[in-house]
Amino acid sequence: MTRILARLGLALALPAALFAAWWLGTAGSDNFYVPPLRDILIRFPEVWTWDRLRADVLPSLIRLAAGYTVAVLAGVLLGVLVGSGRRVRAVLEPVLEFFRAIPPPVLVPVIMLFAGIGDTMKVVVIAAGCVWPILLNTVEGVRAVDGVLADTCRSYGIAGPSRLWHLVLRSASPQIAAGMRQALSIGIILMVISEMFAASNGLGFTIVQFQRSFAIPDMWSGILLLGLLGLALSVLFRLVESRALAWYHGQRRAQRGPAR
Amino acid sequence: MLGLSGLAGVLLLVEILPYTAVVSADFLPPTHRIAVALGHEIADGGFWSALCDTLVAWAVGLTIAVVAGIVAGIVIGAVPLLRALTASTIEFLRPIPSVALIPLAVLLYGTKIESTLLLVVYASFWQVLIQVLYGVQDVDPVADETARSYGLGAWARVRYVLWPTALPYVMTGVRLAAAVALVLAITAELVIGAPGLGSRIAVAQSSNAVASMYALIVVTGLLGVAINLVARAVERFALSWHQSVRGEVLV
Numbered sequence: 001m002t003r004i005l006a007r008l009g010l011a012l013a014l015p016a017a018l019f020a021a022w023w024l025g026t027a028g029s030d031n032f033y034v035p036p037l038r039d040i041l042i043r044f045p046e047v048w049t050w051d052r053l054r055a056d057v058l059p060s061l062i063r064l065a066a067g068y069t070v071a072v073l074a075g076v077l078l079g080v081l082v083g084s085g086r087r088v089r090a091v092l093e094p095v096l097e098f099f100r101a102i103p104p105p106v107l108v109p110v111i112m113l114f115a116g117i118g119d120t121m122k123v124v125v126i127a128a129g130c131v132w133p134i135l136l137n138t139v140e141g142v143r144a145v146d147g148v149l150a151d152t153c154r155s156y157g158i159a160g161p162s163r164l165w166h167l168v169l170r171s172a173s174p175q176i177a178a179g180m181r182q183a184l185s186i187g188i189i190l191m192v193i194s195e196m197f198a199a200s201n202g203l204g205f206t207i208v209q210f211q212r213s214f215a216i217p218d219m220w221s222g223i224l225l226l227g228l229l230g231l232a233l234s235v236l237f238r239l240v241e242s243r244a245l246a247w248y249h250g251q252r253r254a255q256r257g258p259a260r
Numbered sequence: 261m262l263g264l265s266g267l268a269g270v271l272l273l274v275e276i277l278p279y280t281a282v283v284s285a286d287f288l289p290p291t292h293r294i295a296v297a298l299g300h301e302i303a304d305g306g307f308w309s310a311l312c313d314t315l316v317a318w319a320v321g322l323t324i325a326v327v328a329g330i331v332a333g334i335v336i337g338a339v340p341l342l343r344a345l346t347a348s349t350i351e352f353l354r355p356i357p358s359v360a361l362i363p364l365a366v367l368l369y370g371t372k373i374e375s376t377l378l379l380v381v382y383a384s385f386w387q388v389l390i391q392v393l394y395g396v397q398d399v400d401p402v403a404d405e406t407a408r409s410y411g412l413g414a415w416a417r418v419r420y421v422l423w424p425t426a427l428p429y430v431m432t433g434v435r436l437a438a439a440v441a442l443v444l445a446i447t448a449e450l451v452i453g454a455p456g457l458g459s460r461i462a463v464a465q466s467s468n469a470v471a472s473m474y475a476l477i478v479v480t481g482l483l484g485v486a487i488n489l490v491a492r493a494v495e496r497f498a499l500s501w502h503q504s505v506r507g508e509v510l511v
Contacts, residue, residue, distance in 0.1 A: 013345055015348060091265060092266050093263055093266070094266055094267055097485060097488075098267075099481070100484075102477060102480055102481035102484060103446040103447060105443070106450060108450075109462070110473070112465075185357065188359075189358070189359050192357065192359045204359075208362075211363035216367070219367075226356070227355075230355040231356065
């Protein structure tokens with residue numbers, strides 16, 4: 001019991017200290033840009049009401065979910081295709097490396113040309129930015145399929161869809177998950193940036209609107225919300241991943257031997 | 261060789277596509293027009309100063325982030341109490357998207373290079389810190405205790421036990437951070453308007469110079485590839501003694 005309390009204390013001590021430092025450090029602040037934390041926290045529930053969450057945060061999240069889903073499907077599909085053929089891989093690898101090296105946010109102006117400034121543009125931007133880490137990680141994962149397992153599959157006559165599902169995707173899944181984790185943080189960045197360019201609603205749009213109208217505490221509350229959102233999504237991702245890849249993490253632990 | 265044919269195929273595709281009904285040449289200019297626009301950019305002094313601005317922001321931001329990340333990582337990682345104290349805070353701060361800081365950067369620094377630096381340092385710092393923390397945890401307890409029993413001091417143990425163990429992780433962190441730093445540098449310039457390649461892309465976009473916009477995007481891609489290659493070369497050089505680079509050793 002005391003050990004749990006001690007760990008809890010350790011985990012909470014620094015955040016509490018930082019929070020207190022921020023609170024006290026800005027308590028009497030008359031710097032226009034750095035308002036007292038008290039004001040920000042008072043504004044938070046006033047700014048982010050249910051109506052606003054529904055009108056601005058929900059559309060952002062729906063666009064993120066749509067773009068991310070498209071990216072995962074396209075990335076895994078193309079990744080399996082590219083990864084399975086040695087020749088295809090050799091032809092496409094430099095091209096893929098180049099496209100991955102392009103900073104995703106510069107896609108926004110390009111995609112605005114094709115898709116205008118509506119929701120389609122934002123979904124396409126998110127999908128186009130997220131697809132590269134997933135694609136390249138899938139290629140790596142598919143390439144690294146265990147040779148013994150592949151031979152076993154062949155000698156048992158497992159081929160076609162069941163080979164794909166039980167051997168290729170299964171053994172590539174830790175890599176795919178790593179790519180999806182990278183893609184998630186890129187997706188959040190692109191969600192915000194595409195809304196900063198051109199939008200009539202959304203989280204990024206609202207925060208920039210606050211900044212332009214010099215509603216500074218409101219802007220800070222938006223930054224806080226965005227931070228909380230990023231945290232919530234990464235916790236959610238980790239939960240899903242540890243569920244889906246429980247077999248892999250267990251195997252890793254077993255291979256490393258008893259914990260030191 | 262095959263890779264070159266892939267690249268050539270893409271160039272050819274971009275050359276042909278605008279002549280078909282699939283995409284309009286207004287949206288995707290054929291390759292030769294992008295190449296001409298690239299030529300104009302290279303002949304233009306403004307392009308080189310923009311490239312310079314971007315590279316300076318990238319290099320300065322990356323250096324700050326790497327030094328701060330290594331120092332903080334070693335200090336935090338070597339002291340168990342500090343590690344326990346900071347774990348929750350790091351887990352909390354790390355997923356905060358760096359773009360959340362854009363409005364703040366605009367207010368604090370306007371379109372000066374400091375806005376870019378703020379975003380670059382914030383984003384790349386975590387990449388380095390996390391890797392250094394992993395690296396410090398990886399120290400072999402036997403090696404550490406051997407060093408202790410031979411009477412090595414704290415500094416010598418950091419230098420001869422901890423640092424060589426952590427170096428591969430540090431290099432991974434630096435490589436990741438170098439890529440992230442470029443993305444954030446260009447993003448900040450594109451969105452905020454700080455001087456650099458990003459703001460040049462924004463100008464080309466708003467003045468409807470589509471071919472120059474594509475040319476500049478190609479430049480950012482090449483820059484990304486170059487940074488990747490340099491980072492890998494540095495990694496191989498710094499780890500030339502390490503078995504992951506030396507390859508199989510006969511026992």
